[in-house]
Amino acid sequence: MNFFQADETMRRPLPTTPMEKPGGDDSGGPSAPKVKRPDTRQLLDRMKRVDPEQAKRYRQRSGQ
Amino acid sequence: MNSLFGIETEYGVTVEGADATGLVAASREVVQSYSGRSAGPWNYRAEDPRNDVRGFHVDKLSQDPTDAQFDKPGDKVASPTEDRCDRVLLNGARLYNDHGHPEYSTPECSSLRALVAHDKAGERIILECANAYAAKTGKATQIFKNNTDFHGASYGTHESYLMQRGVAWDDVIYNLAPFLATRIIYAGAGKVGIEERGAPSCSYQLSQRADFFSVLQSVDTLHNRPLVNTRDEAHGDARRFRRLHVIAGDANLSEYATALRVGATNLVVALIESGWETPVTLRDAVRSIKQISRDQTYRWLVEGSDGNHISAVDVQRAYWRAACKLELPGSEWLLDEWQATLDALAEDPWQLGDRLDWVAKKLLLDEFAEAEGLDWEQDALTLQSLDLAYHNVDPAEGLYYGLVESGAMLTLVTEEEIEAARCAPPSDTRAALRGLLVRRFADTIKSASWGGLVVEEAGERINLVLPEAAADYPALCQQIETAASAHDVAAILRKA
Numbered sequence: 001m002n003f004f005q006a007d008e009t010m011r012r013p014l015p016t017t018p019m020e021k022p023g024g025d026d027s028g029g030p031s032a033p034k035v036k037r038p039d040t041r042q043l044l045d046r047m048k049r050v051d052p053e054q055a056k057r058y059r060q061r062s063g064q
Numbered sequence: 065m066n067s068l069f070g071i072e073t074e075y076g077v078t079v080e081g082a083d084a085t086g087l088v089a090a091s092r093e094v095v096q097s098y099s100g101r102s103a104g105p106w107n108y109r110a111e112d113p114r115n116d117v118r119g120f121h122v123d124k125l126s127q128d129p130t131d132a133q134f135d136k137p138g139d140k141v142a143s144p145t146e147d148r149c150d151r152v153l154l155n156g157a158r159l160y161n162d163h164g165h166p167e168y169s170t171p172e173c174s175s176l177r178a179l180v181a182h183d184k185a186g187e188r189i190i191l192e193c194a195n196a197y198a199a200k201t202g203k204a205t206q207i208f209k210n211n212t213d214f215h216g217a218s219y220g221t222h223e224s225y226l227m228q229r230g231v232a233w234d235d236v237i238y239n240l241a242p243f244l245a246t247r248i249i250y251a252g253a254g255k256v257g258i259e260e261r262g263a264p265s266c267s268y269q270l271s272q273r274a275d276f277f278s279v280l281q282s283v284d285t286l287h288n289r290p291l292v293n294t295r296d297e298a299h300g301d302a303r304r305f306r307r308l309h310v311i312a313g314d315a316n317l318s319e320y321a322t323a324l325r326v327g328a329t330n331l332v333v334a335l336i337e338s339g340w341e342t343p344v345t346l347r348d349a350v351r352s353i354k355q356i357s358r359d360q361t362y363r364w365l366v367e368g369s370d371g372n373h374i375s376a377v378d379v380q381r382a383y384w385r386a387a388c389k390l391e392l393p394g395s396e397w398l399l400d401e402w403q404a405t406l407d408a409l410a411e412d413p414w415q416l417g418d419r420l421d422w423v424a425k426k427l428l429l430d431e432f433a434e435a436e437g438l439d440w441e442q443d444a445l446t447l448q449s450l451d452l453a454y455h456n457v458d459p460a461e462g463l464y465y466g467l468v469e470s471g472a473m474l475t476l477v478t479e480e481e482i483e484a485a486r487c488a489p490p491s492d493t494r495a496a497l498r499g500l501l502v503r504r505f506a507d508t509i510k511s512a513s514w515g516g517l518v519v520e521e522a523g524e525r526i527n528l529v530l531p532e533a534a535a536d537y538p539a540l541c542q543q544i545e546t547a548a549s550a551h552d553v554a555a556i557l558r559k560a
Contacts, residue, residue, distance in 0.1 A: 038470050038471045038472045039470065040428070040431065040466075040467070040470050040472060042466070042469075042470065043428070043463065043466040043467065043469075043470055044431070044432060044435060046461075046463065046466050047428075047432050047450055047453070047463065047466075048436075050449055050450055050453045050463075051449060052445065052446040052449050053445065053449065054449040054452055054453070055214050055445055055448035055449040055451070055452050056445055056449075057078075058076070058078065058213050058214065058215075058452055059083065059084040059087075059213055059215055059217070060076050060077075060084065060087065060164065060165070060213035060217045060219060061084060061087050061088065061131055061134060061163050061164030061165065061217060061219070062128040062130065062131035062163075062217040062218065062219065062286060062287075063074040063162060063163060063164070063165050063217075063218065063219025063220055063286070064074065064162070064219065064220040064222065064285035064286055064311065
């Protein structure tokens with residue numbers, strides 16, 4: 001059995017930069033974690049182009 | 065142990081002008097737009113989804129009454145063969161229409177690397193079909209690799225694992241249930257909102273599928289869905305093997321999450337085959353998967369059978385510790401990554417934003433909500449639309465692919481491997497033979513199944529049965545390449 005060749009390209013260490021954990025009391029909703037990430041500004045522009053009502057129209061047949 | 069696994073994914077699809085009623089026909093036409101070399105139809109006589117592994121056969125499978133409203137009385141019903149329009153592809157995969165969903169089943173794989181490449185190849189093949197259909201009809205068509213329409217309809221991403229028939233089914237259920245209920249902490253794809261009537265509101269949860277489970281085990285998959293499916297279709301030698309059919313999974317875009325989900329489950333299959341007994345059991349695994357998915361504290365505490373509470377991370381650690389003791393060669397990468405992921409989930413899940421879908425999506429949505437001043441309750445529809453966009457498999461549109469482009473996601477396989485998987489099967493499973501036979505005999509293949517193909521030659525139908533595990537597939541492929549006829553191929557396969 002060979003699950004995966006343990007090639008170096010498949011290993012990326014977890015980020016070591018300190019991160020601020022989200023607030024975690026039992027009653028609160030999800031908070032905004034402050035995590036340092038690659039520059040995603042272009043991606044935010046892509047997000048702005050998403051039709052904000054597409055989920056309302058999105059209907060599918062029930063599958064398995 | 066026999067390491068063999070695959071993933072079947074039902075894709076969400078939108079076609080301009082098609083409502084839910086028209087989706088079955090539209091999905092069929094999308095699948096029919098596949099232009100690569102392929103063969104069919106599928107031989108359904110070899111399958112029986114109503115056969116229950118617990119030793120009985122049901123008269124019919126449950127249907128979703130909500131979905132039935134989309135079937136208009138008097139609609140022309142295509143025959144199952146016309147409706148499903150199955151194709152077997154050059155890479156050994158199966159492509160078909162499953163009740164309004166283009167579905168791609170990867171070929172049988174024996175390594176996670178091959179599986180991830182073939183899963184990604186499947187996304188591209190389905191997208192290629194959609195683009196061809198759009199070009200032909202002028203209708204905008206989109207493909208989503210997710211499991212929900214946010215209105216209560218779910219569709220599956222199933223896994224299959226080859227397993228020894230000799231293991232008692234009760235032992236499979238006993239040992240598997242706690243694992244499946246808790247693996248969503250790394251395998252969940254993330255979802256905005258909740259789709260279970262009467263459940264408390266939840267703005268974001270770990271799993272796309274958790275809302276849709278009702279019972280621990282059942283042969284049904286369309287309604288009253290179980291955590292463990294009891295369908296008994298071995299797709300191989302049923303005297304020796306069973307196919308463990310896991311329907312509790314989410315559709316992962318993340319390659320890392322796919323590898324961890326399938327790899328860890330395959331190790332648990334090995335544990336169960338070894339006679340190992342889980343030290344951790346849950347009072348109610350179905351309730352637990354929902355609690356874990358919706359837990360906004362990210363502590364994921366569930367109730368054990370003894371009444372004590374235990375975290376999902378610790379349940380997974382019990383399986384991980386046992387899997388380490390198996391000392392299976394080649395499992396080092398998987399065990400290391402499984403452990404590192406569990407440690408990170410316990411310490412700070414947000415470290416995993418470059419590799420787990422539910423974390424990556426949550427971080428992205430939070431970033432956008434903060435930049436645009438969105439509120440998770442009031443702007444839930446906008447956030448659901450962005451959730452959906454995360455799963456769009458078009459690299460130019462999908463948000464997951466935007467993350468990959470920006471370098472924010474860890475990927476495991478290369479572009480070359482994915483492109484190769486579009487037309488080449490894994491070389492070390494029977495899929496190698498299936499793909500080769502499609503290449504050689506596509507025009508004369510009369511039917512196909514996982515176990516073999518029927519070819520017509522000189523007015524005679526020749527049954528080509530694919531040999532199972534332990535065959536020397538590369539050597540067989542070499543012989544088949546030079547065989548003069550389908551008759552000769554049949555003789556080679558009989559000797560294998």
